[in-house]
Amino acid sequence: MPRRPRPASRRRRATVLALTAVGSLLALGAPTGLASAAPADPGPAKISATPRAGSAPVTLSPSRRTSLLKSAQTASGATAQRLGLGAQEKLVVKDVVQDADGTTHTRYERTYAGLPVLGGDLVVHLRNGRTTVSKATGATLAVPSLTPKLAxxxxxxxxxxxxxxxxxxxxxxxxxxxxxxxxxxxxxxxxxxxxxxxxxxxxxxxxxxxxxxxxxxxxxxxxxKVHTGSGTGQYSGSVSVGSTPSGSTYQLVDPDRANQRTYDLNQGTSGTGTLFTDDNDVWGDGTPANRQTAGVDVAFGAAATWDYFKDVHGRNGIRNDGVAAYSRAHYGNSYVNAFWQDSCFCMTYGDGSGNTHPLTSLDVAAHEMSHGVTSATANLTYSGESGGLNEATSDIFAAAVEFDAGLTADVPDYLVGEKIDINGNGTPLRYMDKPSKDGSSRDYWSSTLGSIDVHYSSGPANHFFYLLSEGSGAKTVNGVAYDSPTYDGQAVTGIGIENAAAIWYRALSTYMTSSTNYAGARTATLSAAADLFGAYSPTYLAVADAWAGINVGNRIALGVNLAPIADQISGIGQAVSLQVDAYTTNTGAGLGYEATGLPDGLSISPSGLITGTPTTLGTGDVTIKVTDSTGASVSDTFAWRIAYVYANATRVDIPDNGAAVESALTIEGRDGNASATASVYVNIVHTYRGDLTVDLVGPNGTVYSLLNRSGGSADNVDQTFTVDASAQPLNGTWKLRVQDRASIDVGYIQRWQLTP
CATH class of the missing domain: 3.10.450 (Nuclear Transport Factor 2; Chain: A,)
Known part of the structure; x- marks a missing residue:
């Protein structure tokens, strides 16, 4: 699409020479503005919607941002108390975002007893006096000792x-x-x-x-922590770059973007090198032999990325603090890569194979600088599923910046590094419509996704973004043919790249945290879509459809939806609290709840909360019916067993490669023996379940093996086992016995439950 007109007060920019697609040299031309428009291609019909004005982020002045940060830090103690944090925990403000309707989203890091907490970040959302929170971890923050055993x-x-x-x-x-x-x-x-x-x-x-x-x-x-990527840097076309006069020369210092600077490293690998200068403010000649050519593409990429985040998302620079990052071209010798570093707050580009193919294209600049945006917001940990989302975020905004810039010479597409010939076959590095075409990336989420390289585990998120932007199936966009499949074989209708990018940016900056995984990203983007377009709007439903298209979560059916309710087991005389999870896609429609077959002593409230204390043993079917005010309804039936349930939730630490530990409970006043289908629920927190043996010990001393070092390197035991305990008397002391039989990993018994 054409770039929006720039204010007339902007300074004149320097004209550059450029190459055509086949590399022939063009004559010097007049200034053309920051970019030329790519050919329009509306493609298939999409869902059309306009984001809510109230949810748009406000561009904060430096003084206003400083004031909000200071105010939040002053109130951090009270905020920590309101969130129920422990006495040794403190909040440290990292950033604040304010919406047009006054809602604030304050991002905090945490400390514990003065120590930084990695993965303890959270975001506090304050809307109309109501506080909600997005946490990187729900775990209670406590450690047994602050004295390290390891030097x-x-x-x-x-x-x-x-x-x-x-x-x-x-x-x-x-x-x-x-x-x-x-x-x-x-x-x-x-x-x-x-x-x-x-x-x-x-x-x-x-x-x-x-x-x-x-x-x-x-x-x-x-x-x-050094994030790398690839692109091409000689095909931007005739563009403009920001420069500043300095005596009788000009410098590549962009006055309209906080003096972003572009340096020539002169094949060095450290320092900043020398600032690009020119005697007539006409930079480069479109060939790699001219050192300024790479500098032009670098400066243009930095400017286009700055403008995109500011004009589209209201973000004032990479860190949202108005401070410019700097760029370095001509790194190393035949270095085939480019990278972003938080430590120098800078972007660096190599010259490619033979120093003739600089990696300085627009998608490279946008990809790498978006790593800086991710670091300043959610700070997604660069490993596992969160690492894949980190990489995908950079690919997503690389595409968004390309479409926003609308270059004729580098037509916007959903390909990554499409003009680089690293593999010698002229193919892109990554394909967003079908990531597996690169030979390594995954198209869909699976439980093993977090174990592969983050550049390939990014595939499903890239696929999600393409589906959300353009929809599934065969189509041509800006002259490029795509054919995107879905995991469930059902079609997805796109919402356009502008709205898809708006949802991803809001999710990243407002709801995601350092530990967000794919399931968490679905939740974050649905929250963002609800803010921007309304819960259960067509755009919101499209987000759920796109996630289902990559095997993350389910599609949302039109009308009333009721989350499946698992079969329940409750103890007689023990309080019950079960919330029915239902919603309707009919805008503004209220919900009513009915329940038939509830165990004696239980009832359901108008809001769908089942409470009470069971009074009668037995098993029966319960049917929940939810109806909205339009008359649409849905039902679900499940079994509810009321039995004698005994539990112990006292924590018992498990020594590393040590003696067995036990957690006991005592049954009294019962007749006869236990059941042939006794149920044992075990919840053990441990970082390597394959180290563990877990046994149930009956009152007469009989040992029933529940787990014998199975499960490999997976974390935790959260499992229900069935045991034939019919030879055991009910009355007496039952024990859960756990032993760690290998070194390094440790854990503890959190809870176990017996239904004999």
Whole structure:
């Protein structure tokens, strides 16, 4: 689409020479503005909607942003109390976003006893006096001791070994490890965080973040902080770049974008190099032999990315603080990559194979600089599923920036690095419509997705974004043919890239946290769609359809929807609280709830909450019917068993590779023996369930094996087992016996429950 006109007060920009698609040199032309429009291609019909004005982010002035940040930090103690955080926890404000309707979204990091908490970030949403929160972790923040068993020097050694294993050469640590609390996954633990610097196999600098359990010495995380990608830098067409006079020369310093600077590294690999200068403000000649050519593409990419985030999303720079990142061209010798570094807040580009194919295209700039936006917002951990979402976010905004710029010479598309010939066959690096066409990326989510390289686990999220933007099936957009499948074989109708990008940006900046996985991204984007277009609007439903198209969650049926209710087991005389989860896609329609067959002592409220205390043993079918005010209704039937249920929720720590521990409960006043189908529910928090043996011990001493070191490296035990305990008397003491039979990983019994 054509770029929006720029204000007349903007400074004159320097004209550049450019190449056509076949590389022939063009004559010097007059200024053309920041970009030329690509040919229009409306494509198939899409869902048309306009975001709600009240949900648009406000561009905050530096003074207003500072004021909001200061106010939030001043009130952080009260906020922590309101959220129910522990006495040793404190909140540290990271950023604040304000909507046009006055709603604020304040992003916090946490500390525990003065230690940074990795994976403890959260966002507090304040709307019309009501507070809600998005948390990276729901775990209670507590560690048994603040004294590490593992020495800092040992942690350094382990981190250096991890770097060498990851093919990082010249590995060294610039500073000593820092003691932190790791809360990214599982139970929070005391840990060492070490940053190892070096060089990756392809010549890219490395800043490897290694997190090591300070008690067991287990490596928790090894994540690269230098984010890399690819593109082409000689085909932007005739564009304009921001420059500033300096005496009798001009510098590539963009005065309209916080003085963004572009440097020539002169094939170096450190420092900033020299600022690009020119004697007549006419830069480059469109060939790689002219060093300014790469500088032009770099400066243009930085300007287009800055403008996109500011004009479209109201974001004032990468960190939303009005501060410019700088760019460095001509890195290394025949370096075939480009990268973003938070540590220098800068973007760096190599010159490609033979120093003749600079990786300086628009999609590269937008991809890499979007890593900076992700770091400043959700800060998605660069490993596992969150790492795939991190990479996908950069691909998503690379496409969005391309469409926003609308270059004729680099027609907007849903391909990544389409003009690079790294593999010698002229194919793109990634395909958003069908990611598996690159030979490595996944099209759909699966439980193994988090175990592959983040550049390939990004595939399903890229696929989601394409489906949401353009829809499924065969189509041609801007002259490029696509044919996007869906996991469930059902069609998805697109909503347009502008609205799809608006939803993703709001989800990233407002609802996602460092540990967000694919399921969490679905929740975040649905929340964003509800804010922007209304819950259960056609656009909202399209978001759910696109996620179902990559095997994440279900589609939302029109009319009344009722989440399936699992069969229930409740203890006689024990209080029950079960919320029926239902909603309607009929805008403004209220819901009514009916229940038949409820156990004696239970009832359902007008809001669908089932409460009470069961009074009678037995099993029966319960039917829930939900009807909205238009008359649409849906029902679900499930079994509800009222039995004698006994539980112990006292935590019992499991020593590492040590003696067995037990958790006991006592049954009294019962006659006869236990059932041949006794049910044992076990909830153990542990970082390697394959270490564990779990047994049920009956009152007469008989041992029933529930788990014998099965499950491999998966975390936790959250499982119900069936045991023939008919030889056991009901009365007496029953025990859950757990033993850790291997070193390194630790955990604890959180709860277990017996229905004999």
């Amino acid at each position: 800092a020097s040992t942690a350094t050694g382990k981190a250096l070994a991890a770097a060498r294993h990851g093919k990082v050469t010249g590995a060294e640590t610039e500073r000593a490890p820092r003691l932190v609390v790791w809360a990214g996954t599982g139970r929070p633990v005391l840990a060492w965080e070490t940053v190892v610097e070096g060089v990756q196999a392809d010549g890219t600098p490395s800043e490897l973040q290694v997190v090591t359990d300070a008690t067991s010495g287990k490596e928790i995380l090894a994540a690269e």
